[in-house]
Amino acid sequence: MSIALPHPPSLRGPLPRQVVRFAVVGASNTVLTFIAYILLSAVMPAVAAAVLGWAVGAANGYRLNRGWTFASAARGLGPAGRYLVVQGLAAGVSAGGVVVLGGSVPHAVAELVSLPVASALAFVLCRAWVFAA
Template sequence: MKRLLKFGLVGVMNSVVDLGLFTVLVMTGTPAMLAQIISYMCGVANSYVWNRNWTFGKSSRQGRLIMARFAVLNLLALGVSAGMLFCLHEYLNIPVLYSKLASMAAGTMLGYAGSRYWVFKPGAEPVRETV
């Protein structure tokens, strides 16, 4: 439960970064899909630092494996959220900020499950060979 609460707090920070930047970019004329990519990646950078060091507390020796998994997970989540944003806004004509909020919810669910059970999963320590 403690880990879920930490993940939630990090998620709030990520959402502020993502939604705030997205809003500024869209309001200044940036196309929604480009704004989505930029703002999402800024949220991802924030998420990686906080979740790795605080929520899941993984050591630096695990860095490459965790970073690779985190990148794969977030590219998948970006694809899902961008696709959802595009469909909701472009095809269903839902206002862009409402579409963004819905896509963020989907990305959050995928992000938690992927982080908890794959990226930062307990016992995911890489095997260190001794010579």
């Protein structure tokens, strides 16, 4: 007689796989944004370099999330515009968290608390709205 033990959740299912891929894409966006910022800030003002660096990361995120994370056939300005809206909302949640929590904890701690909330919001909106089937 044998006892069947429950199997741990698999990363082969669509939702867990998408969460992991979304995190990998987010990490690659961060690296690309930082590298672009460093290179661009050597030849232009820091604010302009930051904006263009963010654009590089956002373009990478759109491309990889559309094709790899969510395997979406969505093309054109509609999904791209929705993606920019989601990125703006997530940035606002992150900045808002820093403002709200910044008076009671160090700003870095406030960002560490806000970032997972902003990332979770971005994931849900990308999955349900930007790249929905």
